[in-house]
Amino acid sequence: MNRHLLSIDDLSRDEATHVLDTAAELAHLLDDTDRAVRKLPTLRGRTVVNLFFEDSTRTRISFEAAAKRLSADVINFSAKGSSVSKGESLKDTALTLEAMGADAVVVRHPASGAPHRLAYSGWTRSSVVNAGDGTHEHPTQALLDAFTMRRHLGPPDRPGALDGRRVAIVGDILHSRVARSNVLLLDKLGAAVTLVAPPTLLPVGVGSWPCQTSYDLDAVLPACDVVMMLRVQRERMNAAYFPSAREYSRRYGLDAPRLGMLAEHALVMHPGPMNRGLEISAVAADSPRSTIVEQVANGVSVRMAVLYLLLGGAQ
Amino acid sequence: MSTTLVRGARLLGDRQGDLLIRDGLIVEVGPGLSEVGAEVIDATGLVALPGLVDLHTHLREPGREDAETVASGTAAAALGGFTAVHAMANTDPVADTAGVVEQVWRLGQAAGHCQVRPVGAVTVGLAGERLAELGAMASSAAGVRVFSDDGHCVSDAVLMRRALEYVKAFGGVIAQHAQEPRLTEGAQMNEGELSGVLGLRGWPAVAEEAIIARDVLLAAHVGSRLHICHVSTAGSVEIIRWAKSKGWDVTAEVSPHHLLLTDELAASYDPVFKVNPPLRGKADVAALREALADGTIDAVATDHAPHPVEDKDCEWDAAAFGMLGLQTALSVVQEAMVETGLLDWAGVADRMSTRPARIGALAGQGEGLVPGAAANLVLVDPSVRARVDPDTMASLSRNTPYAGMVLPGRVVTTLLHGRATVRDGVLQ
Numbered sequence: 001m002n003r004h005l006l007s008i009d010d011l012s013r014d015e016a017t018h019v020l021d022t023a024a025e026l027a028h029l030l031d032d033t034d035r036a037v038r039k040l041p042t043l044r045g046r047t048v049v050n051l052f053f054e055d056s057t058r059t060r061i062s063f064e065a066a067a068k069r070l071s072a073d074v075i076n077f078s079a080k081g082s083s084v085s086k087g088e089s090l091k092d093t094a095l096t097l098e099a100m101g102a103d104a105v106v107v108r109h110p111a112s113g114a115p116h117r118l119a120y121s122g123w124t125r126s127s128v129v130n131a132g133d134g135t136h137e138h139p140t141q142a143l144l145d146a147f148t149m150r151r152h153l154g155p156p157d158r159p160g161a162l163d164g165r166r167v168a169i170v171g172d173i174l175h176s177r178v179a180r181s182n183v184l185l186l187d188k189l190g191a192a193v194t195l196v197a198p199p200t201l202l203p204v205g206v207g208s209w210p211c212q213t214s215y216d217l218d219a220v221l222p223a224c225d226v227v228m229m230l231r232v233q234r235e236r237m238n239a240a241y242f243p244s245a246r247e248y249s250r251r252y253g254l255d256a257p258r259l260g261m262l263a264e265h266a267l268v269m270h271p272g273p274m275n276r277g278l279e280i281s282a283v284a285a286d287s288p289r290s291t292i293v294e295q296v297a298n299g300v301s302v303r304m305a306v307l308y309l310l311l312g313g314a315q
Numbered sequence: 316m317s318t319t320l321v322r323g324a325r326l327l328g329d330r331q332g333d334l335l336i337r338d339g340l341i342v343e344v345g346p347g348l349s350e351v352g353a354e355v356i357d358a359t360g361l362v363a364l365p366g367l368v369d370l371h372t373h374l375r376e377p378g379r380e381d382a383e384t385v386a387s388g389t390a391a392a393a394l395g396g397f398t399a400v401h402a403m404a405n406t407d408p409v410a411d412t413a414g415v416v417e418q419v420w421r422l423g424q425a426a427g428h429c430q431v432r433p434v435g436a437v438t439v440g441l442a443g444e445r446l447a448e449l450g451a452m453a454s455s456a457a458g459v460r461v462f463s464d465d466g467h468c469v470s471d472a473v474l475m476r477r478a479l480e481y482v483k484a485f486g487g488v489i490a491q492h493a494q495e496p497r498l499t500e501g502a503q504m505n506e507g508e509l510s511g512v513l514g515l516r517g518w519p520a521v522a523e524e525a526i527i528a529r530d531v532l533l534a535a536h537v538g539s540r541l542h543i544c545h546v547s548t549a550g551s552v553e554i555i556r557w558a559k560s561k562g563w564d565v566t567a568e569v570s571p572h573h574l575l576l577t578d579e580l581a582a583s584y585d586p587v588f589k590v591n592p593p594l595r596g597k598a599d600v601a602a603l604r605e606a607l608a609d610g611t612i613d614a615v616a617t618d619h620a621p622h623p624v625e626d627k628d629c630e631w632d633a634a635a636f637g638m639l640g641l642q643t644a645l646s647v648v649q650e651a652m653v654e655t656g657l658l659d660w661a662g663v664a665d666r667m668s669t670r671p672a673r674i675g676a677l678a679g680q681g682e683g684l685v686p687g688a689a690a691n692l693v694l695v696d697p698s699v700r701a702r703v704d705p706d707t708m709a710s711l712s713r714n715t716p717y718a719g720m721v722l723p724g725r726v727v728t729t730l731l732h733g734r735a736t737v738r739d740g741v742l743q
Contacts (some may be wrong), residue, residue, distance in 0.1 A: 077476075089628075089629055089633075090629055090630050090633075091629060109630065111514070111630040111631060111632035111633060112513060112514035112515050112631065112632070113513065113514075113584030113630060113631050114584075114630040114631075116583075116584045116586055117585075117629075117630050119629075120583075133514070134514050134515075135514035135516075136513060136514030136515075137514070161560070177514060180512070202516075203510070203511030204506050204507060204508075204517055204519075205507050205508030205509070205510070205511040205512070206511060208508050209511075209512075258563065263435075283414055288464055295564070313595075315735070
């Protein structure tokens with residue numbers, strides 16, 4: 001595996017499958033009820049820094065739990081204000097972490113490409129894991145989503161479990177790093193992705209992405225194996241991306257009638273945090289086919305696998 | 316009386332000849348000239364061009380002397396073969412009064428590396444709200460003729476119309492930075508396939524083209540001269556070509572980096588490639604080259620934009636827009652236009668000296684290599700190729716996008732009114 005995980009493009013199909021298989025093994029090991037200590041010694045003595053330039057409690061604690069279950073030392077570094085707001089620059093923060101001897105830096109940053117700069121500017125020798133950068137990518141979210149899909153669709157943990165599966169990703173594609181990483185990963189794993197959004201929320205050039213697009217959610221839903229709803233920020237309507245929250249919800253929200261259009265086995269996913277009543281109704285979020293809470297649990301296993309393969313593999 | 320004899324140069328890259336220079340003027344041109352007591356410059360194998368004129372230079376003084384000063388910027392200009400630069404108005408304080416433009420003009424005279432012609436701001440403080448005292452700047456010692464809010468677009472159509480009309484009284488020209496502000500809020504790179512993949516906010520071509528379309532129509536309506544700064548898209552070229560076909564008095568410039576580099580470089584997330592307007596696609600580069608070759612685009616202008624290291628050594632979104640250009644401009648034009656057969660050296664002289672001097676109404680520059688012309692000239696060795704090394708540049712900044720690239724051509728000598736500002740590639 002590459003020394004960094006910045007984009008899903010850093011992984012081949014085999015490597016991505018290996019991450020998912022490893023995550024499954026790690027989850028299995030820790031689920032073992034005979035185990036007195038739910039912790040593995042794999043990364044003992046290694047230091048993982050969670051460097052968060054943007055608030056994200058759920059991603060940060062997920063990485064923190066993953067590192068701790070592998071016995072790594074964890075340092076949480078909340079850098080409020082990047083160089084944009086004239087705080088400490090990304091470079092100086094990186095040099096500080098380098099001086100502290102971080103083995104891996106998990107970075108969340110509002111600027112697309114910031115993890116790429118950390119990895120390749122010579123400021124630090126650490127492995128860099130992208131925990132979400134701007135509107136670029138969020139590769140571990142895509143991995144945990146694929147992990148969740150694999151568990152439910154077809155024989156679990158079988159390579160190729162997602163081949164031919166149909167996944168709809170619905171919502172603010174333009175601003176979504178989750179969508180970008182998911183399109184790349186699901187395509188690698190053989191699934192057919194359809195992005196569903198109003199035209200204003202699809203990026204220019206989306207036609208060259210390895211997926212289909214649609215403006216019509218109702219037409220897409222019946223054939224889906226998975227429907228993944230993305231968070232839509234209410235402020236977007238101020239920039240004329242859509243006229244009102246209600247109109248968005250009517251046209252693109254997963255409400256009860258649309259939930260009824262799904263095939264029996266189809267999953268409802270959401271990367272969180274949800275806007276209940278906007279992109280997803282309570283009845284959809286809380287339905288038995290919803291994997292939203294399970295996604296959180298799977299996030300820890302997948303992030304353990306990523307840290308293990310990036311750091312443990314080197315020893 | 317100082318007399319200089321430039322011997323054996325290929326004049327405009329063509330026939331070999333000598334140039335006799337006396338008291339800052341070219342007095343004789345031809346083969347086999349001789350003059351007793353003249354200082355002889357052996358130019359065998361070198362191409363002689365008229366001194367280059369830049370319509371678009373950021374010298375950063377006053378205000379950002381950590382990035383560049385008039386002295387350091389004009390040193391870079393001379394080393395790049397320039398004998399005149401137009402210093403853009405977005406300094407601090409803004410060059411929107413006679414006082415500031417005279418200060419910049421005087422600093423240029425004191426440094427002595429090349430002529431510095433300040434550009435005046437169109438609106439007070441570049442704020443786009445009310446006209447600056449354009450007449451006062453025109454009548455000042457600096458003799459301003461080019462007015463621009465560069466870095467900001469004069470987006471208010473009424474204000475743009477009035478500015479175009481007003482400067483007719485003193486032969487001025489408005490140089491528009493064509494960027495529709497609402498379409499480019501927070502924009503980071505060319506909007507296209509790659510901006511979507513990289514998650515960098517897109518900067519659509521239409522934001523440039525819509526303003527150019529509006530402004531050529533405005534200029535035609537009021538019968539004014541209009542100059543378009545740093546044209547970057549194929550669509551802009553089409554609109555300018557159409558405006559010229561109507562006989563309207565519209566001119567345009569292109570920056571060297573838009574002739575050579577494409578938006579694919581943004582995939583590195585290295586802000587050294589972040590520039591306004593952004594690097595565009597391959598088809599745009601091809602259209603710009605073709606337009607410069609056929610004269611639709613009149614001039615090459617560097618948009619030399621120095622920035623201190625800390626403004627580029629950061630994440631893309633946080634970085635400043637702009638690239639160095641003065642010391643690499645001629646090499647880039649040779650690579651993009653001459654080596655490709657699109658332009659000969661006479662064409663280079665036209666696009667980098669004659670026409671920019673005419674657009675700027677700059678007497679004593681761009682007069683060519685003819686008897687009676689001011690002795691502003693540059694001797695270039697087109698046969699060498701060298702790796703670009705930012706650390707050897709005269710600019711106080713290092714933000715060149717060409718670092719490590721191998722480019723052709725070397726400026727050997729620059730003469731400013733007969734006096735060598737650069738000799739054997741060394742600043743005098």
